[in-house]
Every structure is written in structure tokens, then in C-alpha cells.
Amino acid sequence: MMNGGGASPGRKFFGAGNLLPRWLTDLDWRFLTLTIPALSLFVFVTITFTPSNPYNPFSSNFAPLRSFFLVDRPNHHPAANSSSFGAANHSPAEGGGVRGRMAVCLVGGARRFELTGPSIVERVLKVYPEADLFLHSPYDKNSFKLLLLSKAPRIAWVRIFQPQPMPETQPELRVLTSSGSPNGIQGLLQYFNLVEGCLTMIKAYQEQRNFTYDWIVRTRVDGYWTAPLGPEFFVPGTYLVPTGSSFGGVNDRLGVGDMNTSIVALSRLSLIPQLDAAGKHQLNSETSFRAQLTTQNVSYVAKRLPFCIVSDRQYGFPPAHYGVPVAAMSSPGPLSGAKCRPCTVACRDKCVEDIMKGLDQGWSWTNWEKGTLHLCDAHGEWESGWEKIFDRMAGSRMASERKRVWKLKVRDCVNEFEEMRRRTANWEAPASAEICKLGLGKAR
Numbered sequence: 029m030m031n032g033g034g035a036s037p038g039r040k041f042f043g044a045g046n047l048l049p050r051w052l053t054d055l056d057w058r059f060l061t062l063t064i065p066a067l068s069l070f071v072f073v074t075i076t077f078t079p080s081n082p083y084n085p086f087s088s089n090f091a092p093l094r095s096f097f098l099v100d101r102p103n104h105h106p107a108a109n110s111s112s113f114g115a116a117n118h119s120p121a122e123g124g125g126v127r128g129r130m131a132v133c134l135v136g137g138a139r140r141f142e143l144t145g146p147s148i149v150e151r152v153l154k155v156y157p158e159a160d161l162f163l164h165s166p167y168d169k170n171s172f173k174l175l176l177l178s179k180a181p182r183i184a185w186v187r188i189f190q191p192q193p194m195p196e197t198q199p200e201l202r203v204l205t206s207s208g209s210p211n212g213i214q215g216l217l218q219y220f221n222l223v224e225g226c227l228t229m230i231k232a233y234q235e236q237r238n239f240t241y242d243w244i245v246r247t248r249v250d251g252y253w254t255a256p257l258g259p260e261f262f263v264p265g266t267y268l269v270p271t272g273s274s275f276g277g278v279n280d281r282l283g284v285g286d287m288n289t290s291i292v293a294l295s296r297l298s299l300i301p302q303l304d305a306a307g308k309h310q311l312n313s314e315t316s317f318r319a320q321l322t323t324q325n326v327s328y329v330a331k332r333l334p335f336c337i338v339s340d341r342q343y344g345f346p347p348a349h350y351g352v353p354v355a356a357m358s359s360p361g362p363l364s365g366a367k368c369r370p371c372t373v374a375c376r377d378k379c380v381e382d383i384m385k386g387l388d389q390g391w392s393w394t395n396w397e398k399g400t401l402h403l404c405d406a407h408g409e410w411e412s413g414w415e416k417i418f419d420r421m422a423g424s425r426m427a428s429e430r431k432r433v434w435k436l437k438v439r440d441c442v443n444e445f446e447e448m449r450r451r452t453a454n455w456e457a458p459a460s461a462e463i464c465k466l467g468l469g470k471a472r
């Protein structure tokens with residue numbers, strides 16, 4: 029696994045239909061082979077407003093167009109009303125026991141968001157009702173599920189974008205490796221752009237509103253939360269990451285930090301020249317992440333966090349030394365960002381112990397002691413009847429959200445999306461009707 033696929037510097041763009049790199053496995057990147065003419069205007073518009081993207085040749089040339097589309101809606105945004113919950117007027121004591129202003133950055137594709145979304149709203153966003161949500165998500169047929177975020181307390185910025193192939197610079201080709209990444213360095217760059225794009229939005233929003241955040245929580249659209257993100261995960265001056273799943277470096281499936289540490293942690297593209305200068309070469313996502321932190325003198329600490337990454341991907345069972353264990357979502361946890369799915373438990377207690385003791389500690393290993401981890405046999409597709417398993421595990425409220433999303437009519441979808449748009453200060457996305465029709469069919 030470590031040596032799968034040699035580097036091919038000649039490869040410039042995504043190979044269609046290839047397997048996916050590890051960090052992107054749960055995003056549906058097939059639409060990257062985009063040739064749909066109807067989308068091309070949106071594509072053009074999107075690339076013209078990726079603010080200060082160093083790879084975007086249009087970013088300065090099209091500034092007027094950008095400011096035309098990037099509408100700030102003072103009349104609709106909560107922050108306009110400083111007597112309610114204006115961003116520029118937070119009290120020092122936030123909800124949830126963390127002091128200071130907080131941005132929550134949510135990145136990735138919406139593939140199973142009907143399962144993960146309600147848990148993110150309840151156990152992350154509603155725990156910190158004064159926090160501003162920033163969403164950075166690639167557009168696909170599942171994007172309509174993002175309407176579940178209309179229940180978020182505050183939404184600062186939504187960007188649902190059509191991904192573009194990114195240029196691969198010489199420093200990037202030296203610093204990164206395509207090893208373990210079937211989409212090569214391009215796959216890594218797409219992922220890094222997803223993460224750094226969130227920081228770009230946060231910085232732009234701070235300038236718009238003339239304030240700075242004290243904290244940034246960076247998390248994923250495909251994360252399923254089993255318990256609240258508590259105040260103990262906010263450590264000043266130190267970047268917090270989940271334990272395990274470190275793949276030779278630092279687990280990059282979530283991060284919490286103050287502004288200074290977060291700027292370093294989220295600058296996944298723009299720090300590459302510095303990694304190159306420091307002689308850091310042939311890195312994967314996790315080793316590059318660690319190099320970013322260490323070369324910038326940012327200390328980090330790993331803690332067990334109560335979420336897992338819901339994955340459709342199939343993994344051999346039982347996992348070998350460098351294999352990936354897939355947790356049952358019903359595991360007691362915390363699962364600390366391990367891959368998971370709803371399943372009939374295939375392995376627990378002694379069976380888990382035998383498997384986990386065979387895994388490489390510095391690779392896909394995750395905490396398993398004291399019965400906290402139950403494993404799925406994930407060598408095939410999700411088992412039939414997984415919906416019932418999920419509903420029983422997640423409880424009736426999450427179950428009803430799942431069913432509601434599946435039964436949505438285009439018209440209700442559009443209404444809910446529009447409601448979310450009205451509550452969002454900066455909105456960059458295809459028309460709500462397009463998003464809903466793409467996901468739910470053309471009917472009406």
C-alpha cells in the first residue's frame with residue numbers, strides 16, 4: 029500500500045475513472061471530468077472568484093466581476109444586527125465554555141451528508157452557537173444534502189464550487205509524492221486547495237467585518253460525531269489533531285487551533301515552497317502536514333475525538349499490517365477520525381485486539397483499547413439493511429433527518445436552500461434549483 033503507484037511527473041490532470049487518493053476516497057471526484065456545457069458559465073464564474081489563489085490566473089484580472097458576484101448581504105445577514113448575534117459583537121464568553129470568536133470550517137463532498145450532517149449540526153455547531161460556519165464543498169449530485177446546514181446557528185460563507193485541474197509547480201512535484209495516491213499529486217493538490225480555500229474565506233470575512241477569530245475548527249463534511257466537541261479540545265498556542273490514522277505523519281482529518289496555529293495548519297498549498305526550501309521531499313498528505321507544523325515551529329497535541337469518517341470505500345478484512353480498519357459506527361468510541369460505516373459488527377473484544385496489535389502504530393492504527401472499537405468487514409459494499417442499523421444506532425432524530433432527505437421533493441429542496449441562502453452572508457453556489465434538480469431529478 030505504501031508503495032502503490034510510482035510518481036509520474038508527466039501527469040498533469042486527473043486520470044478519468046482511476047481509484048482515488050486516500051484522503052479523497054469519500055469525495056466523488058468523477059465529475060472532475062467535467063464537460064457539461066450547462067455548467068461552464070458557473071465554472072468560469074467560480075474560478076474567477078477564488079480570492080487570492082496563487083494558482084488562479086484570473087484572480088486579479090477579474091476583480092470587478094468577482095465583486096459583482098460575491099454579494100455581501102448586509103440586510104439578510106445576522107451580523108448586520110449587532111443587537112442579536114453580530115459577528116463584530118461577540119461577547120468574550122462564548123457558548124460551550126470556550127472564550128473568543130470561533131470559525132468552523134467544513135470541507136469536502138456531501139456524499140453521505142444525510143448521515144453526517146445532523147450530527148455536525150448538533151454536536152459541533154449548536155455547541156458553539158456564536159461560531160460562524162464556513163463551508164467549502166465541491167459541487168456534485170449530493171450537494172443538495174447540504175441544505176441540512178440550514179439548521180446551523182450562524183452561516184458566514186458557503187462556497188459550492190466546480191473543481192478545476194490545478195497546475196503542478198516544480199516545488200510541488202518535489203515536495204509531494206503520488207505514492208499511495210492513485211490520482212497522484214493532482215489529487216493531493218485538490219485536497220489541499222479544499223482546505224486552504226476555507227482559510228482564504230475566513231481571512232476575507234475577517235477583513236470584510238473588521239475583526240479576527242480567536243479559534244478555527246477545521247472539520248469534514250463526512251465526519252459523523254457521536255458526542256459534542258468539548259471545550260477541552262481548544263488549547264491556546266498548540267494545534268490539536270486526532271490520535272491515530274497518522275500514515276507516517278500527523279492525522280489531518282480534523283484540527284482545532286487558535287488563529288496563529290490554524291494559519292500554519294491550513295496553509296497546505298502556500299507553505300509548499302517553504303517545505304521545498306527546508307529539503308522536505310516525497311511527502312504524503314500526513315507527512316507534509318507534519319512538516320508544515322514542525323518547520324513553522326507550531327507544536328501539536330493529539331487527543332481522541334468523538335467522530336469517525338463515514339466511508340463507502342472497501343477495505344480488505346481483516347486488515348493487514350498497513351491495512352485500514354473500518355469501525356462500526358455503533359462502536360462505543362471515541363473513534364478519533366477512523367474510517368467507519370453502519371454495519372453488523374464483525375469483530376469485537378479479543379478479535380479486535382488480535383487485529384489491532386498487528387497494525388503498524390504509525391500508519392492506520394487507531395485507539396481500540398477497553399472495547400471502544402468494533403470492526404466491520406468492509407471488503408464489500410455497505411450491507412443491505414444498513415439503514416436500519418444506522419437508524420437504531422443514531423436515534424430517532426437523526427433517522428428522521430436521513431429519511432427526510434431521501435424523500436425530498438425538488439420544490440421543498442429549493443425552498444430550504446433559499447432559506448439557507450438568505451441566512452448566509454457570502455453565498456457562492458450554483459442556483460438552488462440546479463443543485464436540487466441535479467440531486468433529485470428533473471421533476472418539476
Ligand SMILES: *[C@@H]1O[C@H](CO)[C@@H](O)[C@H](O)[C@H]1NC(C)=O
Nearest residue numbers: 103106108109110111112113
Ligand atoms: C435586531 O434584533 C432585535 C432582536 O431580535 C430586533 O428587535 C431588532 O429589530 C433588530 N434590528 C434590526 C436592525 O434588524
Ligand SMILES: *[C@@H]1O[C@H](CO)[C@@H](O)[C@H](O)[C@H]1NC(C)=O
Nearest residue numbers: 116234235236237238239240
Ligand atoms: C476596525 O476596527 C478597529 C478597532 O476596533 C478600528 O480602530 C478601525 O477603525 C476599524 N476599521 C474599519 C475600516 O472599520
Ligand SMILES: *[C@@H]1O[C@H](CO)[C@@H](O)[C@H](O)[C@H]1NC(C)=O
Nearest residue numbers: 242264265266286287288289
Ligand atoms: C500570534 O502571533 C503574533 C505574531 O507572531 C503574536 O504577536 C501573538 O501573540 C500570537 N498570538 C497568540 C494568541 O499566540
Ligand SMILES: *[C@@H]1O[C@H](CO)[C@@H](O)[C@H](O)[C@H]1NC(C)=O
Nearest residue numbers: 292302321322323324325326
Ligand atoms: C523555528 O525555530 C528555529 C529554532 O529556534 C528558528 O531558527 C526558526 O527561524 C524558526 N522558524 C520559524 C518559521 O519561526
